[in-house]
Amino acid sequence: MWFFLAPLVLIVVLACWVDWRARRRRGRVRDGTAMWRDVRDARRDARAWEAGSLGHSGEDTSWMRRRRP
Numbered sequence: 001m002w003f004f005l006a007p008l009v010l011i012v013v014l015a016c017w018v019d020w021r022a023r024r025r026r027g028r029v030r031d032g033t034a035m036w037r038d039v040r041d042a043r044r045d046a047r048a049w050e051a052g053s054l055g056h057s058g059e060d061t062s063w064m065r066r067r068r069p
Helices: 004-023 032-051
Strands: none
Touching: none
């Protein structure tokens, strides 16, 4: 019976350790919501760039000024 539970316990312990290290570095393990937000912002900036604007996210977009012919 223990050989069924040992991998599960190992995975939980490993996940707790990774989360503890991330918190210690004042960061967090990124969740799905944060990733989707970044994807949405990147798509919005790409659409704005195609329309001629330089984006809305407040990031440095100076590299976008050189457009391909």
